[in-house]
Amino acid sequence: MAMPSIHFLANPARFQRFSARILPWLGALTALLWASGLYMALLVAPPDYQQGETVRIMFVHVPAAWWSMAAYALLAGLGAALLVWRHPLAALMARAVAPVGAAYALVCLVSGSFWGRPMWGTWWVWDARLTSMLLLFFLYLGHIALSRAFDDSERGDRAAAVLALVGVVNLPVIKFSVDWWNTLHQPASVMKLDGPAIHPSILTPLLVMAAAYLALLVFLVLLRTETEIGRRRLETAALTGR
Amino acid sequence: MGGFLSMGGHGAYIWPAYGIAVAALGGLLIWSLRARAKVQRELQDRGLDRRARERR
Amino acid sequence: MSRFMALVGRDLRLAWRRPGDAAVVLAFFVLAASLFPLGVGPALETLARIAPGVLWVAALFAAMLSLDRLFADDFADGTLEQLALAPLPLELTALAKCLAHWIVTGLPLAVLSPALGLLFGLDAASIATLTASLLLGAPSLSLLGGLGAALTLGARRGGALLSLLVLPLAVPVLIFGVGAVEALKGGDGVLAHFALLGAFLAGTLAITPWAMAAALRQAVE
Amino acid sequence: MFHDLGFEVAAGRALLLTGRNGAGKSTLLRVLALLTPAQRGEIAWDGKPVREDAEAWRARLAWLGHADAVKGDLTVRETLEAAQWLCAGGPPSRALWDGVLARFDLVPLLDRPGRYLSAGQHRRVALARVALSAATVWLLDEPAAALDEASRQSLHAAITDHLAAGGIAVIATHGDIVLPGALALDVGAFTPDGTVSLEAWA
Structure with missing residues (x-):
C-alpha cells in the first residue's frame, strides 16, 4: 500500500539526488522571502490603531506558531510512515524535523512574551495560546530526548514515532483543556488579532512572513535529513566494521 | 531614522523580538550547514560518500 | 479473562512481597505536599486555596516516580519475552500491568488525600471532590505513565525522561482534576469536570494500550 | 546477520543450531518466535505463512531465552x-x-523464593516451564547452560519425550547436546557476504 509519492523518496540515494538539486534554489527563495518579509513587516505595514508599533511582533510570532504546530503534525505523519509502512527515510526525516519544530516553538514563545510585555506589563502571561505552545515545546523536547536515548538509534526513532502519534492525538485535548482552564481563570484576553478581518496592509506582510518561515522549514528539513542520512551511513559502516 | 529606531517608543520590544527570532533561526541554519559539512567530510575520509560509492 | 486476572494477581502479589516500593511513593506524596506550607506559610486560607493544585501536582509526581519500574524488572529478567509470546495480546498485558499499578499507587494516593486535605484546611466537601477527582484521574496517569515506561525501556536516562514525556500529556488530567475542586468552591457544578475526566480516561484507554504494545514489541526485539 | 538460509523440520524431529558466538543462533531463534522481525523471508507452518495468524503460531511455541524469567x-x-x-x-x-x-x-525447591536459587536451579525452573506448556514447538536458546550433569540428563530426556510425542525442537547449542537423528545447521555458514557452504546440511 506504499503511496507512489512516498515511495519515490523511499530510497535515500534518490532522495539525496533530489534534495541536492533543489536545495540551492530553495535557499535563494528562502533568502528572498525573508528579505522582503522583514522589509514589509518593519517598514511597509502600518502601526495598529490600538497597539501602535508592537503589532509588528505578530509577523514573527504568528507564523512561528502556525509552522511549529504543522511541523508536529508532519512529525506524527512521519512516525506513522515509519511504523505502518516501515518507510526507511521517515525516521531520518523525523530526526531532522523535530529540532526545527522546537526552534519555531521557542521563537513563538519568546516573541509572544516580548509582545505581551508592552500590552500586559509582564514578561510571561499564562495566556491560553502561549501555554499550549509551551506544552508543544515540551512535547518536542520529549521527542528529541527519546529519539536519542537509546544506543540503537533505530530503536530511538521507532519509540519517538509512537510518542509523536500519541502526542498529535493528545495535542487538541491539551489545547482544549488549556483554553478551558484559561477561561476559568481570566476574562477573555484582548489579543484578538488573528481573526479573518485583518486589514490587507497587515495581512500581506503576515502571509509573506508565513511563506518565508515555511520555505526555511522545508530548507532546514531537507538539509538536516541529508545530514541524518550521512550520520546513519557512518553508524552502519562503524557497526559492520567496513 | 530616529522614529524608525524608536518604533513609537516600543523599540525596546520589537527589535529584541525580531533579533531573537532571526538569531535563533539563523543559528539553527548555520549549525545545520556546519553539521552537514562535518558529516560529509567524515564520509569522504571513509570513502563512503556518493561519488566513491558510485565508482565502486 | 482468566489470563488477564492471573497477570494482575501476579503483579499484586509481587507488590505485596515488596511493600517498601509502594510505601516510598506514598511517603513522597505526603512529604512533597507538606513541604508547601513550609514554603508558602502556614496561613490556612492561602493553603486551602492552593491545596487542590498542590495535592494534584504532588500526586502526579508520585505516580511518575513509581512508573519507571513498571516494565523494567520484567524486561531485565526475561519475563517480558514470555509475556510477548503468551496468547494474551500484548495490549491486554500492558493494560493489566497499568491496572495493577493503579491499585498499588493510584488508589492509595486517593485514599491518603483526605488526610492531606485536612493538613491544608480544606472543608469536607472539597476533600470529597478532590478524592473523587484523584480516583477518576489516577487511572489515566497509570496508562500514560505506563506508555512512558514502555517507551523508555532500555533507555539510558529512563526515570527523568519518563516524566518529560508523560507530564505534558497528563496536563488535561491535572486541569480537570483541580478544576473540579475549584468549581465546587465557586459554587457551580462539578459534573462537567468529572465528565471531562471520564472522557479523557476513555480516550486514553482507547489509545495507550496500542502504543504500549508497540513500544514493548520494540523493546523485546 | 545471515541470509539465503532455509530449512524444514518435520514433526518429531529436532534442529540443532551451531556456530560461534555472534553467528546469529539466538537471532534466528528470535526470528522464529516472531520476537525479532526478519527483513525478508517467510516462516511457514503446514505450508501456511505464520504471519497470517501470529497468535496461533505463538500459542504453539515455548520459548527459552538466555534469561530464565524467574522472579x-x-x-x-x-x-x-x-x-x-x-x-x-x-x-x-x-x-x-x-x-x-x-x-x-524441583519438588524440594517449590516453596523457596527465586532469589535464593542458583543459576542452575533457575535454568531448571525455566525448563520446567517449557515442559509444562503444551507447546508443539520448543525454541531453546542454549538450554544446557549452567546445568550440572544430572540436570543435563533430565533435559535430554525431556527433549526426547517431546520429540517422541510428535513435537519439534529448535535448539541453539555449543555442541553440549547430542540428539541422534537431529538435523544440524551451522548458522555461521550463512555469512552476510553470501558464501553458503552446503555441508551445513549434515
Missing part, C-alpha cells in the same frame, strides 16, 4: 503456576505437574 520475590511454585495460567489459561494437569517437577528435581 526473585515469587516462589518456584508461584512462578510456574503464573506461567501456566498465562499460557494455558488454567492450572496444569496433576500428572504433568508432578512428572515435570520430579524430572527436574
